Amino acid sequence: MSILKKSEAYLRGAQSTAEMSITTVRPSWERTMTAKLWNKGTEMSCILITGPKRDAGTVFMKNGEDIWNFVPAIKKLIALPAALVQNWMGTDISNDALINAGSLTVDYTPSVIGSKVVSGQDCWVLELLPKLDAPVVWGKVIAFIDKATYVQLGGEFYDEDNFLITEMQASELTQFDGRKLPKIIKMIPSEDTESYTIIRYVSVDFTTPIPDSFFTKSNIKNVK
């Protein structure tokens, strides 16, 4: 199995349920959302916003190539395109990274281009180039993966003109349900030094099974 697949398998397990807070920081303003995230394999994922109140109940769901967004304020289900360039809910996380995360192994061809020490860990440096016809946002992704644990500790996301758009830094490796994972993931857009988004994992559960029927359009209004 390739380094990238091992890394993703380690991160997700067969399925996972995670709770997190997402803090978006701007020069004179910041906002924190809380969310719950479900994953199963590379094809199924779901995010529910649990706070603040005005956004609570908003659901993003991916199943195969379908991506849905349920908005409780207007009681509407909105279909989203597979590759969304826009950032997610005003954060620095791309829609692609969050909802479509599994597609890194599917849509990109990885190759090891070297080694580098990141956060004190000896890491593989992987260069990921999109496959032809893949519905992707990035022109190139560089991933730093810990040689010992296969945890991804950093990433750089480039556009098709090879400009660095966003940087990802993972830190505070913590035990979650028997696996050592970064507790904090920081997304830093390269154009603005004072803005960033921090994802803090509160809990991750790899054991509770999630039925496939959970990730269906008809269930989207019942996600809790």
Added chain:
Amino acid sequence: MLKLAWRNIWRNKGRSIITIAAVMFCVIFAVVLRSFQVGVWENMIHEIVGNNFGYLQVHQKGFWGDQSLNRSIDLSSTDVNPVESVEGVDRLIPRLESFSLLYHGSNTKGALVMGIDPEMELPGLQLNDILLEGRSFSNNDSVIVVSEGLATYFKVGLGDTLLFMGQGFHGAAAYGAFPIGGIARMTNPELNKQLVLMPLSKAQYMYNCENRATTLVVAIDDDTDYAAVGDILKKTTSKSLEILEWKELFPEIIQTIEVDMAGGRIFVTILYFIISFVLLGTVIMMVAERQREFGILVSIGMRRSTLAIVTMLENIILIMGGAIVGMAVVKPIQFYFKYNPIDLSGQMKEAIEQYNFEPKLYTTTSFIINLNHGTIIFCIGVLVSLYAVWKIMKLNPIESMRS
């Protein structure tokens, strides 16, 4: 000599009256023409700018260039007292303005969303005056008022719900569903096609802009010069805010006015040519009539220059009289059409509405126009009278007496 001129005027009343009347009508024509042109603009600026947008607006610095909710004013931390306490400022009207995609059934349309506090608003947004049907809302209500054009586009009526999809403060999702409580006709045709009014507090919630406003409209006291208030505000207001006059907010209106005024000036210039020849006609007539009289006066020893000065004085008195009478007589006409504008109809109306103007012709009552055109016509009259001087100076008494 003045006495002589005065007597000459009364000697031939008919001729004097014709000259006065000619000048008078010229003044009336020119003034009426310009009054309509300026009046239409004055009215448009008052209706569309003054009553809808305000002559002065306060924003967070940089808002007008960017118009993003991210540059809205934080009302909880911004001290607006220095603005409110300036002489001539009546109140500050908070508004939250943004865009949203509207949904109803399978129709969608982009719309301008304006969160307002109806009790504080300017006359153009006094809901009770502009509602076609339905009712106004208070700040705590959860209904919206849509413009006539939007209601027609979506084929919706009172009680139907419109869905809003947009982006709020710092990229927050801005979704909402609001029932239509009223349908209004906006005086500004552009707004009438795309404006949605909602209670300020609801707009703030939807756009995640709690306690924020994009715009503070400065309502100024009646009979106060907004430009003077604006100058004071620009000097005194804190650096984090920008004070903009309507001329800076809507430079396209100024440009449109300038283009229109240039066209108007060409028209007035043509009118002046016609006026010049009319006046020249009366002077030529006068000189021809008095050939014999001039000849006799010169032959019995009156100096040509004295005669020329007397004739000139006569003309000046007549033209001045005509101009003053014209300026006075046109005044009631100006007032009449200011309050009873000419309503345009048919194709003309549609054409003008396309340019977002109210299809009515108003006049201005500004006396500057009367004075300007009275003076211009007076000067033309004096210039034309030089013809008489020229004729007198090369007068041959013998020939003129024979003629």
